[in-house]
Amino acid sequence: MSQIEMQGVEFSYRAQQDKALAGIDLKVEKGEFISVIGANGSGKSTLAKMMNVLLVPDKGSVTINGLTTSDPDNIWQIRQQVGMVFQNPDNQLVATLVEDDVAFGPENLALPTEVIRQRVDQALKTVGMDGYQSHPPHKLSGGQKQRVAIAGILAMLPDCIVLDEPTAMLDPMGRKEVLETISRLNREENITVVLITHFMEEAGLADRVVIMQEGRIRKTGSPREIFRDTGLIAEAGLDVPEVVALANQLRQQGLSLPEVMTADELVDSLC
Amino acid sequence: MLIELKDIRHIYQLDDPVVALDGVNLEIERGEFLGLIGHTGSGKSTLVQLLNGLLKPSEGQVFFEGRDINSQEVELKEIRRRVGLVFQYPEHQLFEETVARDIAFGPKNAGLSEEEIENRVREALELVGLDYESFKDRSPFNLSGGQQRRIAIAGVLALKPEVLILDEPMAGLDPAGRRKLLELLIHLHRELEITVILISHRMEEIARLADRVLVMDRGKIVLQGRPAEVFTERERLKEIDLDLPVVTDILKKLEEKGLKVRTDIFALEEARDEILSALEKQSQFRESRPC
Ligand SMILES: Nc1ncnc2c1ncn2[C@@H]1O[C@H](COP(=O)(O)OP(=O)(O)OP(=O)(O)O)[C@@H](O)[C@H]1O
Ligand SMILES: Nc1ncnc2c1ncn2[C@@H]1O[C@H](COP(=O)(O)OP(=O)(O)OP(=O)(O)O)[C@@H](O)[C@H]1O
Ligand SMILES: [Mg+2]
Ligand SMILES: [Mg+2]
Numbered sequence: 214m215s216q217i218e219m220q221g222v223e224f225s226y227r228a229q230q231d232k233a234l235a236g237i238d239l240k241v242e243k244g245e246f247i248s249v250i251g252a253n254g255s256g257k258s259t260l261a262k263m264m265n266v267l268l269v270p271d272k273g274s275v276t277i278n279g280l281t282t283s284d285p286d287n288i289w290q291i292r293q294q295v296g297m298v299f300q301n302p303d304n305q306l307v308a309t310l311v312e313d314d315v316a317f318g319p320e321n322l323a324l325p326t327e328v329i330r331q332r333v334d335q336a337l338k339t340v341g342m343d344g345y346q347s348h349p350p351h352k353l354s355g356g357q358k359q360r361v362a363i364a365g366i367l368a369m370l371p372d373c374i375v376l377d378e379p380t381a382m383l384d385p386m387g388r389k390e391v392l393e394t395i396s397r398l399n400r401e402e403n404i405t406v407v408l409i410t411h412f413m414e415e416a417g418l419a420d421r422v423v424i425m426q427e428g429r430i431r432k433t434g435s436p437r438e439i440f441r442d443t444g445l446i447a448e449a450g451l452d453v454p455e456v457v458a459l460a461n462q463l464r465q466q467g468l469s470l471p472e473v474m475t476a477d478e479l480v481d482s483l484c
Numbered sequence: 485m486l487i488e489l490k491d492i493r494h495i496y497q498l499d500d501p502v503v504a505l506d507g508v509n510l511e512i513e514r515g516e517f518l519g520l521i522g523h524t525g526s527g528k529s530t531l532v533q534l535l536n537g538l539l540k541p542s543e544g545q546v547f548f549e550g551r552d553i554n555s556q557e558v559e560l561k562e563i564r565r566r567v568g569l570v571f572q573y574p575e576h577q578l579f580e581e582t583v584a585r586d587i588a589f590g591p592k593n594a595g596l597s598e599e600e601i602e603n604r605v606r607e608a609l610e611l612v613g614l615d616y617e618s619f620k621d622r623s624p625f626n627l628s629g630g631q632q633r634r635i636a637i638a639g640v641l642a643l644k645p646e647v648l649i650l651d652e653p654m655a656g657l658d659p660a661g662r663r664k665l666l667e668l669l670i671h672l673h674r675e676l677e678i679t680v681i682l683i684s685h686r687m688e689e690i691a692r693l694a695d696r697v698l699v700m701d702r703g704k705i706v707l708q709g710r711p712a713e714v715f716t717e718r719e720r721l722k723e724i725d726l727d728l729p730v731v732t733d734i735l736k737k738l739e740e741k742g743l744k745v746r747t748d749i750f751a752l753e754e755a756r757d758e759i760l761s762a763l764e765k766q767s768q769f770r771e772s773r774p775c
Contacts, residue, residue, distance in 0.1 A: 228626075251658070252658045253628055253630025253658045253661055254628045254630065257628075258628060300656070301573060301629065341524075348500075354529060355651075355652065356525065360524065377629075381656055383524060384725045384726060385685060411658050413659065414730075452660075463759060477737070479734060480734060480737040483743070484742070
């Protein structure tokens with residue numbers, strides 16, 4: 214049994230003719246790190262919302278650790294297993310104090326108060342927001358809100374985390390730190406990660422990349438496989454990471470280079 | 485001088501007051517393309533909200549064409565028509581029932597004719613890559629994040645402002661949308677001589693577009709200059725949570741390994757040529773691997 218199993222999933226928003234999801238088959242294994250890329254409106258956020266029962270399919274099925282999302286009795290159990298960071302933190306931050314917002318997830322897991330306290334402080338430290346415990350979340354800068362939303366998921370430590378463009382508003386160092394934290398949780402705690410992003414170099418960190426197009430999965434594969442297919446990438450309105458683009462350009466000029474994904478790999482193969 | 489900020493301090497009154505801007509002085513020329521970077525919470529959004537009077541500074545003055553915009557004789561309505569601001573989160577900007585009405589809001593307020601308004605809505609939607617017929621009657625709230633972002637940008641473009649301020653406009657756009665917006669900004673700036681102020685956490689965007697880069701740290705402007713000046717200060721930028729553009733970072737790393745390359749380059753093609761010619765030069769001196 215895979216941790217996430219989607220079979221023939223279709224979904225339309227009310228009053229919307231086109232299907233937001235038009236037949237999705239996807240399995241995500243426990244401990245896997247997948248990234249989801251695709252044009253605006255291709256269905257990424259809708260897919261994510263299926264994973265923690267914010268939406269349920271019109272047709273087909275979604276199961277999380279064997280629990281079907283269509284049975285309302287499973288909702289709370291599934292939400293304890295799958296934590297989500299929304300595309301817009303305003304939709305997530307609802308409490309009047311930062312610490313209450315971050316504590317929301319662990320409280321739902323019915324953990325002892327001291328453990329919650331400790332996790333909240335640790336999570337805020339990890340995202341560089343220590344000291345903001347008693348700040349009102351809606352009176353933060355855009356990137357600070359995003360950091361607090363991420364802290365909420367870190368404090369909860371669910372089996373699986375789904376992040377919908379979590380780094381869109383972060384400064385370069387913040388982005389690096391968040392991505393490192395996600396990778397570490399995946400590696401060391403075996404937490405399953407589903408990362409939605411418009412930044413191709415972030416997608417390249419995953420074990421497997423999923424390309425969405427018009428409500429369907431267009432292709433899945435390792436980052437190398439995916440970004441090698443430059444025709445498909447262009448057709449889906451995407452791009453290759455800048456490092457890959459530069460390497461491709463150098464190759465076109467006759468330089469022989471191995472396949473590279475990171476700046477360091479490129480530098481090492483040049484020098 | 486088009487815009488001038490003089491001795492600005494801005495304090496948000498909370499139980500624990502936050503000093504968001506602390507001693508900011510800035511002059512902006514007509515036709516400039518200004519890039520604004522800085523760590524999370526450094527004061528960028530606060531600063532740009534002063535420029536069209538959305539926020540009033542706690543101390544100091546904001547001048548537009550020499551007039552203090554917070555004085556009695558200046559109509560903020562006029563300033564907001566001429567200085568368009570795309571908010572960091574598009575949801576904060578969308579409020580009408582349909583996409584068409586949302587984008588028409590500004591032009592309507594400016595007293596344009598029905599016909600002109602419709603033209604502008606069509607044109608603005610096209611500029612952000614959305615089809616007029618399929619989107620005009622939809623609710624702006626029932627859209628994907630990137631589609632909302634596009635509507636918010638269209639709403640400001642429809643005003644045809646003289647000064648266009650964009651607070652992280654690329655966040656949420658897909659790569660094709662980002663490329664399109666980048667080209668649009670270049671066009672507006674070069675052909676129509678619009679003054680542009682762009683906030684972004686993506687160093688490559690700023691480096692490729694801006695004439696002048698302003699770097700903020702904890703409420704102050706701590707560094708400014710041409711991209712080639714600012715983005716050679718790697719250590720300084722890293723200290724304040726920023727970084728080099730991807731391409732520049734690669735060149736810098738090559739330089740550290742002994743390859744003689746310029747490091748003030750931000751465009752892919754230029755980097756490619758620089759690397760090729762440096763490799764060529766080196767291999768004239770050495771047999772095998774250049775460095
Ligand atoms: N609340 C809603 N009501 C109606 N239609 C919606 C709603 N949310 C999204 N849609 C539509 O469903 C489709 C898929 O949207 P979704 O938000 O899943 O896209 P996405 O891939 O996350 O895009 P983005 O990159 O812009 O965030 C789009 O056509 C969108 O217009
Ligand atoms: N409405 C508000 N009320 C109180 N404090 C605020 C408010 N908005 C921002 N601040 C605080 O003011 C400071 C500057 O915030 P600002 O939004 O200008 O930063 P920014 O540079 O735009 O950051 P980001 O890159 O995260 O968007 C931060 O410390 C922030 O917490
Ligand atoms: Mg989305
Ligand atoms: Mg901001």
